[in-house]
Amino acid sequence: MNASELRSTVLEILQSIAPELDEALLRDNRPLRLQVDLDSMDWLNFLIGLSQRLKVVIAESDYGQLVTLNDLLAYLQARLPKGHAGA
Amino acid sequence: MFEFKLPSLGADMDEGTLVEWKVKPGEAVHKGQVVAVVDTSKAAIDIEIWQDGTLQQVLVEPGTKVPVGTVLAMLLALDESPTAAAAPAPARQRVSPAARKKAKALGVDLAALKGSGPEGSVTLADIEPAAAASAAAPAPADNRPSDMRQAIAAAMSRSNREIPHYYLLETISLERAWHWLEQENTGRPITERLLMAVLQLKAVALTLKKYPEFNGVYQDGQFKPAAHAHIGVAIALRQGGLIAPALHDVDSKPLGQLMPELADLVKRCRAGSLRSSEMSDACITVTNLGDQGVEAVMGVIYPPQVALVGFGNVAKRPWVDASGGLCVVPTVTASLAADHRVSDGHRGALFLAELRECLQQPQDL
Numbered sequence: 001m002n003a004s005e006l007r008s009t010v011l012e013i014l015q016s017i018a019p020e021l022d023e024a025l026l027r028d029n030r031p032l033r034l035q036v037d038l039d040s041m042d043w044l045n046f047l048i049g050l051s052q053r054l055k056v057v058i059a060e061s062d063y064g065q066l067v068t069l070n071d072l073l074a075y076l077q078a079r080l081p082k083g084h085a086g087a
Numbered sequence: 088m089f090e091f092k093l094p095s096l097g098a099d100m101d102e103g104t105l106v107e108w109k110v111k112p113g114e115a116v117h118k119g120q121v122v123a124v125v126d127t128s129k130a131a132i133d134i135e136i137w138q139d140g141t142l143q144q145v146l147v148e149p150g151t152k153v154p155v156g157t158v159l160a161m162l163l164a165l166d167e168s169p170t171a172a173a174a175p176a177p178a179r180q181r182v183s184p185a186a187r188k189k190a191k192a193l194g195v196d197l198a199a200l201k202g203s204g205p206e207g208s209v210t211l212a213d214i215e216p217a218a219a220a221s222a223a224a225p226a227p228a229d230n231r232p233s234d235m236r237q238a239i240a241a242a243m244s245r246s247n248r249e250i251p252h253y254y255l256l257e258t259i260s261l262e263r264a265w266h267w268l269e270q271e272n273t274g275r276p277i278t279e280r281l282l283m284a285v286l287q288l289k290a291v292a293l294t295l296k297k298y299p300e301f302n303g304v305y306q307d308g309q310f311k312p313a314a315h316a317h318i319g320v321a322i323a324l325r326q327g328g329l330i331a332p333a334l335h336d337v338d339s340k341p342l343g344q345l346m347p348e349l350a351d352l353v354k355r356c357r358a359g360s361l362r363s364s365e366m367s368d369a370c371i372t373v374t375n376l377g378d379q380g381v382e383a384v385m386g387v388i389y390p391p392q393v394a395l396v397g398f399g400n401v402a403k404r405p406w407v408d409a410s411g412g413l414c415v416v417p418t419v420t421a422s423l424a425a426d427h428r429v430s431d432g433h434r435g436a437l438f439l440a441e442l443r444e445c446l447q448q449p450q451d452l
Contacts, residue, residue, distance in 0.1 A: 020325055039378035040282050041353050051277050060272045
């Protein structure tokens with residue numbers, strides 16, 4: 001999965017949690033939860049969605065690293081199983 | 088033969104439009120079964136029945152707007168046969184001739200009106216306020232955000248008008264709870280991880296057992312304590328607005344059970360699939376605005392409840408420990424808004440102190 005495909009998949013999962021999300025207004029280098037108004041339950045559901053779809057284990061101790069969309073994409077890209085198609 | 092009435096759906100929902108019947112005349116129903124769906128200003132609600140029986144006659148058809156308390160259907164009890172019981176005619180709404188004429192002239196929907204006259208009859212005095220309210224806030228069927236805002240405003244105005252609030256704040260160290268949660272979640276798959284919000288809800292429920300005067304409703308001039316710790320959880324809807332459905336028996340459930348129940352409640356709340364019991368039987372509300380970064384919440388009590396507990400954000404802050412040393416620990420500011428007709432500040436302070444102690448023993452939650 002390349003960077004563009006990963007971004008699309010992440011945004012698709014995010015939109016399932018926050019259907020009103022306007023992708024055009026999203027800034028990849030700003031805190032994601034604040035921009036999309038994700039409370040702790042939304043955030044957990046988002047991470048569950050990512051974890052299940054991308055087969056990536058996201059430790060709770062890593063949550064602090066996942067502030068912006070850029071942070072999240074880099075974190076996931078580094079942990080994607082080899083040859084994962086994101087299906 | 089018994090009546091099935093539209094139950095109370097909370098202080099800010101006094102009427103609803105029947106969307107559909109889930110059972111047909113002649114079909115058996117059992118206690119707890121969803122038998123109808125009613126649309127309110129906030130959401131579509133699944134209406135449960137609380138007695139076994141057989142649906143005999145439907146009195147309200149889909150598409151009809153009716154006030155809370157309206158008889159929706161007649162049912163046969165388990166020991167009755169269809170021939171033994173004749174369904175009475177639907178209770179007719181009493182409307183004075185002058186009121187009927189005025190309602191027609193002003194376009195007021197009589198079916199949605201609760202009469203203030205003898206035996207609930209609608210009088211001329213009921214029509215003009217209804218017409219004024221309708222003119223002040225026209226409510227098209229597809230305008231839920233506006234309807235919801237109006238419903239919340241009405242309930243909160245009533246709260247501020249009727250309830251003599253007092254407010255208390257307590258900043259609580261969550262050092263133990265934080266570390267306990269961290270350790271607990273390390274061993275859990277992501278789908279079973281716990282949130283701090285669940286620990287807070289359970290701590291409130293356990294505190295209520297010791298201070299029951301905060302768990303109940305104020306009705307007919309007196310406090311009626313609740314038998315269960317059904318906690319209303321304030322849930323923000325993504326399109327705006329707020330619903331506070333009940334999470335049931337919070338005091339007696341382990342955290343591992345409360346977490347998926349809370350997740351399910353939030354999901355159904357946002358999907359518009361709540362049950363009537365969840366809308367009506369909460370006896371205290373907990374609101375958590377910590378995720379939005381606020382330090383504390385000074386809440387407005389949801390009538391007829393008598394208390395509301397609020398939590399601000401959990402963040403690391405300077406703290407003086409028991410030995411007088413300065414350190415940095417995660418803390419939260421808990422608030423209590425309570426009703427002076429039922430309790431006073433001294434008991435409220437004890438409530439918050441007990442809540443603080445409960446959160447120091449996360450393994451016991």
